[in-house]
Amino acid sequence: MHKLQITNKHRFIGFALIGLVVYILSDVVDEWRSFQGATIAVYIVAIASVILLTGYSGQISLGHGALLAVGAYSAALTQIYFHVPIWVCFAAAVLVTALFGAILGAAAARLSGPYLAGTTLALAVGLPSIANQFSILGGEQGISFDAGWPPLSFGDSFTQYKWFFWIASLAALIAMWWVQNILRSRYGRTWRAVKTNEVAAEIAGINIGRSKVLAFTVSAGLAGLAGALLAMTMNNVSPSAFPLALSFSIATGAVLSGVNTLGGVMIGSVALVAIPEIASLISDRWSSSENLATILPEFIVNALLILTVFLAPKGPIEKLRSRHSK
Amino acid sequence: MLKIENLSVSHGAIRALHEISFNVEKGQLAAVIGANGAGKTTLLRTLSGLNKASHGLAQWNDHNILHAKPEALVRHGISHVSEGKSVIPELTVSENLELGALWRRNKKEAAKSKQEVVELFPRLGERLSQRADSLSGGERQMLAIGRSIMSKPELLLLDEPSLGLAPLVIEQIFQAIRDLTTAMGLTVLLVEQNAMGALKIADIGIVLNLGSIAATGSATALRDDPAVRAAYLGF
Amino acid sequence: MFNFINTLLIGITAGSIYSLMAIAIVLVWRSTRVVNFAAGGLALASSFVGAAVLETTGSFWVALPLAMIAGALFSAFIEYFFLRPLLKRSGGKGEEIFLPIIATLGLLGIIKAILNYIYGDRVGSLPPPLSDKGFIVSGQSIALSPMRILILGTVLVLMAFLTLIFQRTNLGLSLRASSFAPEISRLAGIRVDLIRTVGWAISGAAGATAGILQTTNGSGSIAPESFEFSLLLVFGFVAAVIGGIESLIGAVVGGLTLGIVLAIILMYVGGSLVFFAAFLILILVLLLRPHGIIGVKGGRRA
Numbered sequence: 001m002h003k004l005q006i007t008n009k010h011r012f013i014g015f016a017l018i019g020l021v022v023y024i025l026s027d028v029v030d031e032w033r034s035f036q037g038a039t040i041a042v043y044i045v046a047i048a049s050v051i052l053l054t055g056y057s058g059q060i061s062l063g064h065g066a067l068l069a070v071g072a073y074s075a076a077l078t079q080i081y082f083h084v085p086i087w088v089c090f091a092a093a094v095l096v097t098a099l100f101g102a103i104l105g106a107a108a109a110r111l112s113g114p115y116l117a118g119t120t121l122a123l124a125v126g127l128p129s130i131a132n133q134f135s136i137l138g139g140e141q142g143i144s145f146d147a148g149w150p151p152l153s154f155g156d157s158f159t160q161y162k163w164f165f166w167i168a169s170l171a172a173l174i175a176m177w178w179v180q181n182i183l184r185s186r187y188g189r190t191w192r193a194v195k196t197n198e199v200a201a202e203i204a205g206i207n208i209g210r211s212k213v214l215a216f217t218v219s220a221g222l223a224g225l226a227g228a229l230l231a232m233t234m235n236n237v238s239p240s241a242f243p244l245a246l247s248f249s250i251a252t253g254a255v256l257s258g259v260n261t262l263g264g265v266m267i268g269s270v271a272l273v274a275i276p277e278i279a280s281l282i283s284d285r286w287s288s289s290e291n292l293a294t295i296l297p298e299f300i301v302n303a304l305l306i307l308t309v310f311l312a313p314k315g316p317i318e319k320l321r322s323r324h325s326k
Numbered sequence: 327m328l329k330i331e332n333l334s335v336s337h338g339a340i341r342a343l344h345e346i347s348f349n350v351e352k353g354q355l356a357a358v359i360g361a362n363g364a365g366k367t368t369l370l371r372t373l374s375g376l377n378k379a380s381h382g383l384a385q386w387n388d389h390n391i392l393h394a395k396p397e398a399l400v401r402h403g404i405s406h407v408s409e410g411k412s413v414i415p416e417l418t419v420s421e422n423l424e425l426g427a428l429w430r431r432n433k434k435e436a437a438k439s440k441q442e443v444v445e446l447f448p449r450l451g452e453r454l455s456q457r458a459d460s461l462s463g464g465e466r467q468m469l470a471i472g473r474s475i476m477s478k479p480e481l482l483l484l485d486e487p488s489l490g491l492a493p494l495v496i497e498q499i500f501q502a503i504r505d506l507t508t509a510m511g512l513t514v515l516l517v518e519q520n521a522m523g524a525l526k527i528a529d530i531g532i533v534l535n536l537g538s539i540a541a542t543g544s545a546t547a548l549r550d551d552p553a554v555r556a557a558y559l560g561f
Numbered sequence: 562m563f564n565f566i567n568t569l570l571i572g573i574t575a576g577s578i579y580s581l582m583a584i585a586i587v588l589v590w591r592s593t594r595v596v597n598f599a600a601g602g603l604a605l606a607s608s609f610v611g612a613a614v615l616e617t618t619g620s621f622w623v624a625l626p627l628a629m630i631a632g633a634l635f636s637a638f639i640e641y642f643f644l645r646p647l648l649k650r651s652g653g654k655g656e657e658i659f660l661p662i663i664a665t666l667g668l669l670g671i672i673k674a675i676l677n678y679i680y681g682d683r684v685g686s687l688p689p690p691l692s693d694k695g696f697i698v699s700g701q702s703i704a705l706s707p708m709r710i711l712i713l714g715t716v717l718v719l720m721a722f723l724t725l726i727f728q729r730t731n732l733g734l735s736l737r738a739s740s741f742a743p744e745i746s747r748l749a750g751i752r753v754d755l756i757r758t759v760g761w762a763i764s765g766a767a768g769a770t771a772g773i774l775q776t777t778n779g780s781g782s783i784a785p786e787s788f789e790f791s792l793l794l795v796f797g798f799v800a801a802v803i804g805g806i807e808s809l810i811g812a813v814v815g816g817l818t819l820g821i822v823l824a825i826i827l828m829y830v831g832g833s834l835v836f837f838a839a840f841l842i843l844i845l846v847l848l849l850r851p852h853g854i855i856g857v858k859g860g861r862r863a
Contacts, residue, residue: 107848118801305663305666376747429752
């Protein structure tokens with residue numbers, strides 16, 4: 001089969017098309033779906049950040065939930081104290097979290113495998129709980145984040161959740177466009193090289209430490225954006241929104257998408273949002289057991305995770321590709 | 327007797343061994359020589375169960391030994407000392423030795439084997455309670471060989487025991503190998519880059535080149551063969 | 562002064578339980594190079610077994626050993642049916658560590674889901690078998706109670722037992738050899754796969770003990786979403802990393818360090834910063850010693 005030369009222009013058109021689809025969708029879906037759509041967008045950005053860090057740079061993170069928290073709180077605090085438009089809040093979230101990521105990355109650059117996993121795990125558990133201690137962070141109740149209302153010119157039927165959906169999707173599209181570029185750039189190649197063989201990379205002149213810290217920084221920035229978007233959809237930021245389970249979900253989503261390639265990012269995000277709904281459908285049909293209803297989503301997600309690891313460890317897309325080329 | 331027939335082994339797409347056939351009689355010491363990448367290590371690893379053969383036949387005492395687990399083959403008397411002084415540095419000399427005999431039921435016999443090893447390599451006897459990482463290169467090689475003796479071997483597979491050792495030590499090791507082959511009636515496959523040293527103590531020789539057999543014959547014949555001398559003996 | 566001693570005692574007790582969990586994790590790491598998050602789930606399941614036995618027989622002293630056996634069996638089961646196929650498939654650099662870890666996370670989720678389904682709202686009960694009222698010393702009650710002594714004693718005995726096995730028995734030699742150098746061990750005739758299963762079984766028993774002790778040291782009841790168990794899993798893992806995940810001594814050192822420091826923080830600073838403190842301790846230790854306190858650069862060789 002003649003391989004298409006996919007240029008950047010092609011990709012840009014591709015993204016624009018997706019944007020168009022989203023635009024059309026937003027007109028036909030209801031509030032709940034809009035909310036789900038926004039959540040999917042959040043996951044897309046979050047999962048992309050993990051794919052970048054783990055799939056490309058080879059650094060494992062079980063603590064991205066904490067980075068989302070940093071982004072969320074930054075966005076909310078920026079709004080409260082500076083009263084700036086929401087885009088500025090998002091930008092602040094990205095920058096602050098990226099800075100945090102840089103520091104974390106510097107500390108973690110020498111850590112390998114289980115040590116890094118342990119550190120990120122401790123971070124995921126430890127960081128959000130700080131908010132409980134400091135009143136400026138709103139304690140357990142959290143602080144509110146008001147993304148505002150859509151401009152009046154959009155008409156009456158344009159609800160707030162649609163607005164969120166638009167913002168989140170636009171942010172996600174831009175973020176993905178940007179991520180995809182950076183992964184194809186020299187930086188992305190450097191990350192891959194370091195991940196594949198650190199010694200060889202070093203001999204080739206790559207500064208391992210700097211490369212790793214950069215990956216952490218970019219990944220954190222993305223996670224910060226995801227966190228800000230999450231805050232938007234929930235109108236509120238509190239520690240309970242960032243439990244350890246969130247970090248696990250994101251990591252799971254990354255594996256479901258195929259942790260090595262960006263292309264499958266939709267799969268994981270949609271799965272994470274769709275499964276609870278599918279699960280409740282199933283449990284409604286099958287039995288009236290309340291137990292089943294509660295545990296089914298968790299069970300299905302984890303079962304899918306294990307199946308993916310066993311059957312398609314490089315992700316479903318790679319699996320299909322390798323099937324095709326045989 | 328060790329019987330190899332049309333043995334082929336591939337690493338993915340690369341053919342490491344191609345239709346190898348040869349026999350080694352019981353009690354013979356066979357030197358397997360050849361350049362790097364000729365497939366010598368692959369041969370040993372396939373015979374000891376670490377690598378899978380693609381096809382062919384390998385029999386030891388009329389037992390099929392391909393596609394068996396290494397641990398199982400040890401119980402059939404096949405002992406492989408892999409490349410690079412295969413001792414476990416964190417364990418003591420004594421523990422390294424005992425490791426080889428753990429599978430043996432008869433503990434008395436195992437103790438006797440340990441005696442034999444210490445007699446063969448007195449230096450080990452002096453260092454029984456020391457950690458293996460405190461040993462010199464030559465001592466580690468002795469320990470590795472010693473451990474394989476503890477497994478009550480009938481067929482001994484040795485992968486480049488002379489690697490990285492000083493000439494004097496190499497002589498000692500080779501002499502020890504010759505001695506214990508004779509004393510214990512072992513059958514030995516000795517893979518070596520040090521072709522001269524190996525052929526000196528061997529009964530027969532097998533020359534591997536790029537995965538195929540280039541020559542076989544008695545050790546003396548090979549030593550005198552001009553082609554072999556030019557390629558592997560350096561003169 | 563008393564306060565400080567009490568804090569220390571509380572910290573050492575909690576820390577020793579984390580050490581047990583850390584041992585469970587280190588055992589699996591050394592033999593299989595996998596961080597077994599499911600160990601937390603197995604500890605949970607074993608503790609439920611313990612609670613059930615306690616309910617039937619009324620004796621803690623029967624419940625504990627049986628729970629340990631259950632833990633050993635569960636863990637061996639997982640190694641055989643889950644890990645072996647998993648390890649055969651995961652290859653390639655980078656994913657080496659990530660995929661098995663995330664798979665054990667998935668397993669943890671499944672175990673919890675199953676337990677949730679079976680037990681739902683019901684709660685297992687593991688009240689402390691001994692009094693947890695502190696002894697009175699010069700008119701003041703100190704934090705040392707019969708129960709505390711039991712916990713410390715159990716952990717000590719287990720560790721002594723484990724050390725004995727590892728250092729002085731053939732099984733222990735096989736375990737050590739297989740984890741240092743699996744290929745060499747195979748060539749020496751050791752059934753490395755079987756030994757690995759045994760290692761996991763021991764890990765399961767340790768985890769079960771940690772789970773039971775954690776419950777009796779805490780609220781006395783177990784629920785699938787129990788906070789104590791999340792604590793146990795996270796702190797157990799953190800303790801293992803602090804001490805250096807390659808060594809059993811490290812697990813003990815890490816657990817005790819974590820327990821004591823956290824107790825001090827709890828007493829003198831406040832409760833909600835405990836988790837963050839754990840993170841700080843961890844990162845501080847790793848900054849100075851990237852391979853943990855007893856940092857063994859370790860790793861396997863063939």
